[in-house]
Amino acid sequence: MKTQKVPRPQSLLSASAIMGFYRQFPKVLHGGLSSLNSLFVMPVRSTMIFSPSALLRCLPLLAVLLLPGCALFEEGADLSNFHTVVLDPGHGGYDHGAHAFRGVDEKMLTLDVAKRVKPLLEVRGYRVIMTRTTDVFIPLGGRTSISNSHPDAAFVSIHCNWAGRRSANGVEAYYFNPHSAPLARNILGEVASCYGSHSRGVKFARYYVLHHNERPATLLEIGFISNPQEDASLQNPAVRQRIVEKIAQGISKIHGGHAPVAVTGS
Ligand SMILES: [Zn+2]
Numbered sequence: 001m002k003t004q005k006v007p008r009p010q011s012l013l014s015a016s017a018i019m020g021f022y023r024q025f026p027k028v029l030h031g032g033l034s035s036l037n038s039l040f041v042m043p044v045r046s047t048m049i050f051s052p053s054a055l056l057r058c059l060p061l062l063a064v065l066l067l068p069g070c071a072l073f074e075e076g077a078d079l080s081n082f083h084t085v086v087l088d089p090g091h092g093g094y095d096h097g098a099h100a101f102r103g104v105d106e107k108m109l110t111l112d113v114a115k116r117v118k119p120l121l122e123v124r125g126y127r128v129i130m131t132r133t134t135d136v137f138i139p140l141g142g143r144t145s146i147s148n149s150h151p152d153a154a155f156v157s158i159h160c161n162w163a164g165r166r167s168a169n170g171v172e173a174y175y176f177n178p179h180s181a182p183l184a185r186n187i188l189g190e191v192a193s194c195y196g197s198h199s200r201g202v203k204f205a206r207y208y209v210l211h212h213n214e215r216p217a218t219l220l221e222i223g224f225i226s227n228p229q230e231d232a233s234l235q236n237p238a239v240r241q242r243i244v245e246k247i248a249q250g251i252s253k254i255h256g257g258h259a260p261v262a263v264t265g266s
Contacts, residue, residue: 082216083259084127085251086147088157088209089114090219093137098162100225103235106160107135113158113222113240113247120248125259129153144212154183155217156251157209160234161224169227170200174219176210184218187250194246195239197223197230220247 089110091097097106111132118128129150131143147155161172171192173184184202192199200221210217222243223230233239252258 080254080260082152082154083125084129084150084153085121086129086131086150086153086155086215087114087117087121088131088143088147088155090157090159091137092132092135095137098160098225100160100235101166101228101231103225103231106162106225109160109222109225109234109240110158111135112237113244116241116244117156117158117247117251120244121251124248124252124257126252140208141212143209147209147217148212148214150215153215154251155209155213155215156183156187156247157207157217157219158247159219159221161221162226163224164226166227169224169230170198171223172200172221173202174205174207174210174221175202176204176206176213176217180210180213180216180218182254183216183251184220186253187218187220187247190246190250190253191220191222191243194242195223195233197233 089107091107091110093107095107097110099105100109111134114130115133118130121128129146131146132138143157144155147153161168161170171188173188175181175184181202188199188202205219207219210219223234225231225234234243249257
């Protein structure tokens, strides 16, 4: 199948390139910088990389960035042909994600939301695969591998936002490849105002799970658990149920609310 190349970070083999790549990320709200560092970019000082031991310490980072391989997006991977939805509850295990103002942390909220979305999508005729069903750590490359191994999939990563400024609030959705923007827009349009929050917009971001995804993919931030009001809402199971119904509506919107009939045959 013909593929379309997606821009990749330039050289990954120098400290300046790594730091430049790091700086390309938008303001890190979800999970905070410390969480992103632990998951994605190990803390790297530009001076230490030139010693052999420092290079060894950077190998996991290079492996994470290089081994998952192609940052290619399938040419035919548009929104009209997905029958499988890969739900990706953010974080898990030792990676708690964002800390809630009060209540359970991001990793548990995202897992609960994904578990609630699954049956709603199945009722609509989709096959649903979850990147995790328990409180376990799944590497980012493992999450995209699941998505990339299903040529009829769309990928939806679920997160809760966090900011040092407690007044920050709102719902936002990210995409990397422009093909994925409608998916992000559809979900955000349904979720944004369903529990008294508001839309912060659909945004481009180089998040790993989007950048290394060959399928339509979006990362949804359902609200700020650093904000006392939004956190109180998101900690409420009844509110989460309202949110997941909107997520399911948003995902299926492109198909009029129900999965298209799969084309089978020899
Ligand atoms: Zn997160």
